[in-house]
Amino acid sequence: xxxxxxxxxxxxxxxxxxxAGSLWTALRASLPDLDGxxxxxxxSAKVTVERDAAGVPTLTAATRADAARALGYxxxxxxxxxxDLLRRAAGGELSALLGEATWPTDSTLRPHRLRARARAVVAxxxxxxxxxxxxxxxxxxxxxxxxxxRPFEYLxxxxxxxxxxxxxxxLAAFAMYLDLQFDGGYGLELERDALAAALPAPLAAFLxxxxxxxxxxxxxxxxxxxxxxxxxxxxxxxxxxAAPAPPEADVLGSNNWAVAGDFTETGAAMVADDMxxxxxxxHIWFRASLVVGGRRVTGVTLxxxxxxxxxxxxxxxxxxxxxxxxxxDYVRLVEPEPGxxxxxxxxxxIDTLREQVTVGDEVREVVVLETPFGPIxxxxxxxxxxxxxxxxxRPEATNLALLHVEAATSLDEALDAANRSGxxxxxxxxxxxxxxxxxxxxxxxxxxxxxxxxxxxxxxxxDARWDRxxxxxxxxxxxDPEDGRLWTANNRVASGDALALIGDGNxxxxxxxxxxxxGLAALAAPIAExxxxxxxxxxxxxxxxxxRDLLRTTLTDTPPSDSLDALRRTVxxxxxxxxxxxxxxxxxxxDAVVDRVLPPLxxxxxxxxxxxGFPARDETPVWALVTEQPPHLLPPGHDSxxxxxxxxxxxxARGDLRTSWADDNALAMTHPMADALPGLGARLxxxxxxxxxxxxxxxxxxxSFGASQRMVVSPGFEERGLFHMPGGQAGHFLSP
Numbered sequence: 001x002x003x004x005x006x007x008x009x010x011x012x013x014x015x016x017x018x019x020a021g022s023l024w025t026a027l028r029a030s031l032p033d034l035d036g037x038x039x040x041x042x043x044s045a046k047v048t049v050e051r052d053a054a055g056v057p058t059l060t061a062a063t064r065a066d067a068a069r070a071l072g073y074x075x076x077x078x079x080x081x082x083x084d085l086l087r088r089a090a091g092g093e094l095s096a097l098l099g100e101a102t103w104p105t106d107s108t109l110r111p112h113r114l115r116a117r118a119r120a121v122v123a124x125x126x127x128x129x130x131x132x133x134x135x136x137x138x139x140x141x142x143x144x145x146x147x148x149x150r151p152f153e154y155l156x157x158x159x160x161x162x163x164x165x166x167x168x169x170x171l172a173a174f175a176m177y178l179d180l181q182f183d184g185g186y187g188l189e190l191e192r193d194a195l196a197a198a199l200p201a202p203l204a205a206f207l208x209x210x211x212x213x214x215x216x217x218x219x220x221x222x223x224x225x226x227x228x229x230x231x232x233x234x235x236x237x238x239x240x241x242a243a244p245a246p247p248e249a250d251v252l253g254s255n256n257w258a259v260a261g262d263f264t265e266t267g268a269a270m271v272a273d274d275m276x277x278x279x280x281x282x283h284i285w286f287r288a289s290l291v292v293g294g295r296r297v298t299g300v301t302l303x304x305x306x307x308x309x310x311x312x313x314x315x316x317x318x319x320x321x322x323x324x325x326x327x328x329d330y331v332r333l334v335e336p337e338p339g340x341x342x343x344x345x346x347x348x349x350i351d352t353l354r355e356q357v358t359v360g361d362e363v364r365e366v367v368v369l370e371t372p373f374g375p376i377x378x379x380x381x382x383x384x385x386x387x388x389x390x391x392x393x394r395p396e397a398t399n400l401a402l403l404h405v406e407a408a409t410s411l412d413e414a415l416d417a418a419n420r421s422g423x424x425x426x427x428x429x430x431x432x433x434x435x436x437x438x439x440x441x442x443x444x445x446x447x448x449x450x451x452x453x454x455x456x457x458x459x460x461x462x463d464a465r466w467d468r469x470x471x472x473x474x475x476x477x478x479x480d481p482e483d484g485r486l487w488t489a490n491n492r493v494a495s496g497d498a499l500a501l502i503g504d505g506n507x508x509x510x511x512x513x514x515x516x517x518x519g520l521a522a523l524a525a526p527i528a529e530x531x532x533x534x535x536x537x538x539x540x541x542x543x544x545x546x547x548r549d550l551l552r553t554t555l556t557d558t559p560p561s562d563s564l565d566a567l568r569r570t571v572x573x574x575x576x577x578x579x580x581x582x583x584x585x586x587x588x589x590x591d592a593v594v595d596r597v598l599p600p601l602x603x604x605x606x607x608x609x610x611x612x613g614f615p616a617r618d619e620t621p622v623w624a625l626v627t628e629q630p631p632h633l634l635p636p637g638h639d640s641x642x643x644x645x646x647x648x649x650x651x652x653a654r655g656d657l658r659t660s661w662a663d664d665n666a667l668a669m670t671h672p673m674a675d676a677l678p679g680l681g682a683r684l685x686x687x688x689x690x691x692x693x694x695x696x697x698x699x700x701x702x703x704s705f706g707a708s709q710r711m712v713v714s715p716g717f718e719e720r721g722l723f724h725m726p727g728g729q730a731g732h733f734l735s736p
Contacts, residue, residue: 018307045374057729058288078732079152089171092109098360111355113375121398128403129400176302182389188504192204198608215510223492234632254321259485260431279704280706290308309405315433316433322424322426328390339352341371371387373387375387375388398422401417418440429488446470447470453687489512520535529720529722530722533722541586541697552568561653587661588652588655
């Protein structure tokens with residue numbers, strides 16, 4: 001018996017060893033080929049791929065199509081699973097791969113039918129763009145087929161990767177639309193409607209202020225916020241009882257700016273960019289250099305697309321930040337009877353489409369209700385239904401014209417190409433070797449007639465439908481400003497007619513932009529790359545200085561209390577930067593005040609429209625209330641505004657006053673399957689890293705987001721440039 005048990009144990013150990021050996025062999029085989037030669041059908045001439053010590057490839061090709069073919073090969077070998085997630089997320093197809101956990105995402109996104117729309121985009125591409133796209137697709141599939149084993153994620157999921165198709169590259173672009181523009185199908189227009197219906201007009205205007213003294217637009221002045229409504233203006237309305245506000249969402253904050261050549265060491269313009277996005281493994285960007293016909297362009301690419309997203313080509317450098325303009329409208333449907341919509345041109349039928357969604361081994365049906373304005377995505381408090389108009393729904397809004405930006409030889413060429421590009425609308429800042437700088441909006445902006453896009457209109461309104469997108473000559477620009485400086489930070493960048501064209505899609509509060517603007521103005525010529533890097537790393541919490549003063553005032557003359565005394569000491573010891581325990585306490589105090597002030601003002605709105613959110617620019621109304629302290633707007637449960645502030649301070653004092661903000665704000669970058677693969681999880685996560693910085697200063701940093709890349713470069717002087725990127729090039733945990 002004992003001998004039989006020993007034999008059985010030996011067999012089990014042997015089988016396990018063989019299994020482990022086979023798994024290890026498969027894992028090693030799924031690594032990309034880094035040396036040698038490989039055939040790639042369709043090349044017009046040989047392409048070389050040389051990697052530096054960090055794995056950054058330089059692809060040297062005779063034509064742009066050849067470079068795209070080779071880039072597709074490299075992307076597939078390094079990042080195919082990431083590419084697959086991008087196309088599946090945009091297409092509402094994740095659940096076929098990942099099962100029930102992603103069904104809510106798929107069921108939300110499938111009504112937008114982005115795969116069908118991507119096919120329409122591909123069909124409409126001009127010949128030069130289609131040639132690059134087709135070459136890229138061939139390269140992707142060749143690179144995937146050349147792997148010795150399927151990428152490790154598919155081994156774990158026991159699935160095989162599906163081939164790459166032309167529309168998949170457009171879906172990768174649509175994934176960025178979803179990240180940067182999508183509002184979930186219930187947007188700012190409907191929230192404005194809910195406020196207008198539930199609140200007195202002066203209060204609704206006060207809560208939805210366009211800006212305040214922090215504003216730092218490129219054109220025009222800071223906004224004058226509406227005054228605090230008087231008791232007479234509010235009549236019988238008073239703040240209501242309300243649950244605490246939901247936790248403030250992390251504000252993703254991208255920055256870019258440029259300095260004209262008159263102020264730089266080289267005489268060329270200098271461009272700085274740090275696009276802030278969610279951070280995970282593998283990283284969203286893939287750094288590369290493309291050398292075509294002897295001309296080099298260096299920057300970051302998006303695995304899944306054949307484009308250089310941002311970078312420098314020796315003549316022009318360019319950079320993006322999300323513009324937060326108004327690129328989505330809602331149309332209130334007038335439905336004379338079920339299944340019909342009344343429009344200015346007559347009554348039309350609602351199309352009922354049935355989308356089949358695979359969830360594991362099951363197929364589920366998503367019913368899509370399509371109107372001439374777009375899919376129906378929302379229902380109002382009164383039962384009215386709303387259709388969503390979005391540029392991503394229209395084939396002419398998406399293209400590969402960003403290829404012409406990377407080929408530009410002057411600022412004007414780059415701006416023109418940016419205006420023609422079909423990407424999520426971005427603040428585009430560029431500079432050229434001659435020293436010129438400019439800003440515009442890259443991507444397509446809807447042309448509205450008879451409406452401003454701030455509130456929904458009825459389907460019977462003759463102006464309900466967009467007639468086209470703006471022509472390049474209609475898109476706002478700022479070129480060669482007198483002070484030689486340009487900046488954007490997701491804020492309001494324009495005023496007057498230009499702002500009316502761009503619109504307000506919940507752009508960010510102006511504090512970060514103002515800190516950048518003032519930091520640029522303070523730099524003395526000649527300005528070098530390290531000067532702009534220092535500004536990118538600026539974590540001074542200037543926005544919170546007045547909140548620190550308010551907290552110190554609140555703690556003055558309070559009764560003896562160990563916890564309040566400890567809070568007072570912590571606040572006094574604050575360095576003024578977003579790093580230590582003092583900053584963490586001041587930030588928590590502001591959050592606690594907002595949590596007490598806003599929900600009672602919005603309780604009637606939430607009761608009427610539960611999907612309505614809280615104002616994104618909450619600083620403007622909240623600061624006015626806590627400083628002016630109007631008795632008629634004091635939230636219930638507090639004897640005075642000073643008592644409310646002390647209550648907020650007491651809550652902070654009862655919490656942890658020892659942990660620094662940097663430690664509390666530690667970044668954890670992980671692979672999406674880290675928790676699902678026992679034994680490999682530690683290999684699929686970076687160590688938690690303390691992060692200085694926060695959302696209201698140039699150095700934006702959070703627990704799961706931050707600078708997805710950081711670049712400072714002068715075109716023609718790329719060897720002096722600076723570049724940072726979190727995570728590595730590879731998508732495989734065994735890669736060196």
